[in-house]
Amino acid sequence: MKKFVDAHPEFNKMKVALYSQCLGGISQYAAISKHPELFENVLCMCSPLVPNMTVILERFAALQGVDQYLELVDLELLKLGGFPAADMSGALWAPHVKLPVLMWQVRKDILTTAEDSQRTFDLLASTDKELYWIEDTTKRFEDGYNWFGRHPEKVLSYLAKYMS
Known part of the structure; x- marks a missing residue:
């Protein structure tokens, strides 16, 4: 652009x-x-x-009670063609x-x-x-x-x- x-x-x-x-x-x-x-x-x-994004995902996961799955969230981001949270x-x-x-x-x-x-x-x-x-x-x-x-x-x- x-x-x-x-x-x-x-x-x-x-x-x-x-x-x-x-x-x-x-x-x-x-x-x-x-x-x-x-x-x-x-x-x-x-x-x-x-x-x-790491902080956002940590806070959101804690609110949803799924903070033990953050590593899987990162994996799903990669599978979708995105970046790991640490890079965002x-x-x-x-x-x-x-x-x-x-x-x-x-x-x-x-x-x-x-x-x-x-x-x-x-x-x-x-x-x-x-x-x-x-x-x-x-x-x-x-x-x-x-x-x-x-x-x-x-x-x-x-x-x-x-x-x-």
Whole structure:
């Protein structure tokens, strides 16, 4: 997709920012790690709710009472053509992300931990980064994914800072 944008006769003249949330954020971090040259023209990145899949699976399995089967879950991910949970971690790829980053997380997210989210944020190589905590909820999907839509001011002012 990035190559398409860069080659497009109209899009390639535009300023570029990234909005990559959850597993898409992990994929974006990995892409930046593997092909940094493709991201040299990116001015900033919004990176909400980027997880560590091992923690998500551990929390979800514990909620379902099947935490003794995590090794089998990893095997099923591989059989489906996916990656092991350990490879799906924002923290794994974060040290390669040098562009300005605005990240937000649900502090009491039922599917991950604040410590894990903080660790990913701390590992970002960017010297210009900000982490915003969404408080008073445990609802990743309802309140985390919808935070920007309900409270656009912070994200829009962040984008204006880098895109103006």
